[in-house]
Amino acid sequence: MAEEKSEKPPAADFTREITSRLGGETIVHCYQCGTCASTCPVARTAEERYNPRQIIRLALLGQREEVLKGDAIWLCASCYNCQERCPQKVEVADVIYALRNLAIREGIIPAIYTEFAAGLTSEGRIVPISKFLEKKRADSGLPPLKPTGIEALKKILSATGFDKIMFKKEGVSQ
Amino acid sequence: MTVRKGSFRQSKGKRKVRAKVKTMEETKVGVFLSDCGGQIAKILDFEALTNFVKGVPGVTLVARGSEFWRGEGLKTIVDAVKAKKINRVVVAESIPKISEVAIAKAVEEAGLNPYMVEVIDLKDHCAWPHKDTPQEATEKAKAMLLAAIEKAKLQEPIEKAEFPAVKSVLVIGGGLAGMQAAEDLADMGFQVYLVEKEPFLGGLAAKAVRFFPTDDCAICIQSPTTNLKAVAQTSRKCVYRSGFSEIPNLNVLTNAKVVKVVGEPGNFHVTVERKPRYVNEKKCVACDLCTSVCPVEVPDEYNAKLTKRKAIYINKPLVYPPAYAIDAKACKFHECAKCVEICPTKAIELDQKPEQVTLNVGSIIVATGFREYDPSVIKEYHYGEYPDVITHLELARMLDAFGPTKGVPVKPSNMKPAKRIVFVQCVGSRDRRWNPYCSSICCMISLKHATMIKEAFPDADVTICYIDIRTTGREHEYYYERAREMGVKFVKGRPSEIIHDPATDTLIVEVEDELLRRLLELEADLVVLATAMVPSEDTKELAQILGLELDQDGFFKEYNAKLRPTETKRRGIYLCGGTVFPKDAPTTSLHAHSAAVKAAKFLMNGKIVKDLKVAVVNGDYCGNCQFCPVTCPYGAISLEPQGNGHFVAKVSELLCEGCGVCVGTCPVGAIELRHLKPSQISAQIKALLSVNGTSKPLVLAFSCSECGHAAVDSSGMAMMSYPANVRVLRVPCTGVIQVQHILEAFKAGAQGVMVVGCKPDGCHYEAGSQKAKQKVEMAKVLLKTYGIEPERLEMLNLVFIEGDKFAEAAKAMTERVERLGALQLA
């Protein structure tokens, strides 16, 4: 069903906003043990820029602006180590997706995601396949690609309001 | 009143014939109306009440006075009983809960069965809540009196019974809790059997070396108070020299497990299986010659496999008994028998066989303790794979000067001293993947071990990685301070992984130091996991044998931790110590003494005397549906085979608590309560609804005798106002209510029905109010099909302090049924 751009809720309700979204339900179980941060390959490589425990802490303290407008939520590599090892079964990676979903609804979206969305809505693939490459398949002995279900996909995207979500294309604050 | 021996269930199910109940003579009801110093007469018209009561058939005496539960008033009742003018007593008295007891006692002494007494409260249940409508209150009072009279007329005498109470106790588990409880009871003169599954007593205490927060020896126990001449009287002693073993009446059975329990509380028959020790405890002088010739070496599990031991062995520190034992899995027996040859007292008996012992005990105390969770499932910590990752019990063995490394913490991989030691807290605790609860003692244990290490090796590098430090007990905070003063380091963060670096043979602990906001890689020679504390191995099996419940974490369930600690739903079976939940030593000791007192109280008279205020089955009606044994919270109902493949339900008079949940469950009415028969329920329903006299439609409220009735009491005591058309019928537990009772109430003239019980998780009889709720839901469905608005029926769950909610609900129900109009019944 179509989702209109919602009014900004008060910061104190940020937790509820997250838990009511698909993926964000388990954020409230977090007791800040730091296992996720310790096991995160991104945190281990660039800890000043990314710490999943800290993102959750900021979110639970209601710091909506800082979380959604920040650079950090885009730095998760979706490796799921955190979710695998969390002793409270917080779905950390899914919570990050939920936060990204919220940020995009505010119009905050890194360029690369716009590209992915464009590929999806035009061709049904996030990485478009050039006609040149398609022709080259036969040379290697690969069968021709079957057409994608772009028409059906468009109906699905319209039903969920995906196209409306993508209406703003601002950059992200670093 | 006669006192007769109660029937008791022997393992074969035979019963003694019961004494016949005397046939009923003509009922003569005496009604005594107290006006509380004339106060409630200001509201209720006592003349009208007296006249009304005089007109009720069966009433032979009516008296009015200020009080009837003591003094002159009580004498009036007693005289009437003695003169045989009355054989039923109905009293309208305030605070019926206490006055009931006094009146019943006096009546009994005067020669009448105390259950022939019915007391109602015209003050809190009538005069005060309805003081604004005195006429209506008086009409209600008439109905209340009528109901009490009709109930009393139908009441038959209820006898007392005696059940045997053998003055002996079985204590299962020879650790700290078991030893303390056993000692108390033996000191008090009970015959005590202390059954321990290992060859030696001591449990976890024997391995733990020291106990926090005093750091005293773990095997120190309270001295027996029995007069043992060889032992000086002091507050405490090491077990081995305390004279514990010499307490008369204390029988210690090691290598023993309980396999079967039959019988009833006060008279259990327990079968214990004993594995052979192969060493005669009476002959062994613990000289150690046997180990010097034994050719078999096995890893010593007791000492965390850090050393080896022989097939014949004794554990140190020595607790009890001071006799060696043979490990049957390792020993070569007659193929070798070198120890037999060398033993100077011929104590080794390789031909010993397992034996079964039957014990007759009056009560049982379960003290099986807890054990460490096996952290190998938490694969990121590599326990079991990396030898240098160990648990607290394993470290404790190292730190024991008696132990395999003589007090030095070492790396098990090469047995070299460990200089850098990292503790990891909450391993498998507070973890939804493994054990969601906090194991309560591990923070203190880590602090204990950390400080023990720092004390002996001040240059050791000791770090504790934690989520929270929980030091909640007395003196525990000072313990934490001391650890910091001694230089123990603390990192707030839960390690995500432990990695072994083969190049440096070091363990790397990956953890975020949250306070520093820095990701660390701590280097360690030894990593100690503060692993969770979980129920002992055989808990499930023992729970089955004893018929006990386990809680959601697998520990034995206490009846009610606040109000009935150490008790279980099985009378005569008690719990103490870590078997209920992990505890430290002082709390365990407390719990053990508490259980001993309960067990002693239960048995001290040598018999259990009980009023037979219980449920009875009419065998002719019993349809063998088998619902009632399942619903009884006390396991008091069993199924007796009738020989033709049928079973009939039978209620144990000793175990039955008289709640009536079985009555509420039986689909054919084959069970009834002696103190509330179906005819009595019907009579009260009719009586309470027979007199209206108010401007409003009648509402009947079934209320349990516990929290529900307390809420009704308190609404009156606080003089909250609700209309007098609301009439209360008291039952033992709302679980006794059947759907038909609700329909009967509507048929008898109620326009609305309320059911008032305890909170769902607070029912005094376990799940009675929950079952009542189910019946109410069913009744609503039926009402709807009959074309009756289901809103006319309501269930409330209240406690004493919610009397205002009762008053509100009574008012709301009245308004509701007024709005709905009169019931149209076909």
Place this chain on the structure above:
Amino acid sequence: MTSYALFLGCTIPARQPHYELAARKALTKLGINLIDLEGMTCCAPPPLQSIDLETSLAISAYNICLAEEADLNIVTLCTGCFESLAIANHLLKEKSQLREKVNKILANAGKEFKGTKEVRHYLQVLMNDVGINSLKQNVVKPLDKLKVAAFSGCHLLRPSELLRFDDPERPRVFDTLIEALGAKSIPYKNKLRCCGGLLRGYADDIALAIARDKIVNAHNAGADCISTLCPFCFLTLDLGQMLIKTTYKEEYNMPIIHYAELLSLSLGVEPKELALDFHKVKIDKILEKIG
């Protein structure tokens, strides 16, 4: 002959036809019938989940519906596709409320998720449908001199509760399949850690640093190559070495090779049939070792 609906996803046909080629040849040789269904789209992996989880779930479900209609189980090559589709399949089978919600969306496209089919990764097909013994018997060129740093990537294993592919802390499936080809799967530091691939395009510096760690660890353990299952991992580690050269001034010459390629080679497929020029880091050393 077992049939599967082959799910190709986006990245493999777009960037790594050599993966597809090797997989088709190998699986066909082993008796698996791969059917290309019409109408498949992107699987809705993390990049789309980041935009909207609900839409992504619907898209994944849509693709599964196509397989249900064809009465075929799905096999994927890319582990990312495996994860999105397998998790969607699992969640929608288990949670009726979620399923109702998604089916309402799918109704717009004339589809209904019924939960009748399975989503498998081709390693599962090798283990269960082909079987280790049969696989071993089909190996004509055993890779017995090859030391392989097995790298399955993240999305084959985690989140393990939903995927249930293998033990997430002690996985054995991938290593077993590598050793079935005669090669040796060697231990190396942080074997199960992510390659950083999904950060490419947003934080290339961090992505590169993480990738470099992986290459260094495999190198230090003496690996002849790193074997991958995920096209993103391949790209990050293969192309990544070009960037490591320019950014860190380090050269490791660590061949990155998909398991499907190793499989094909060991089954006797000629190197020239496998479009091996798609590898940025030349794999001549491996081909020599295989002989």
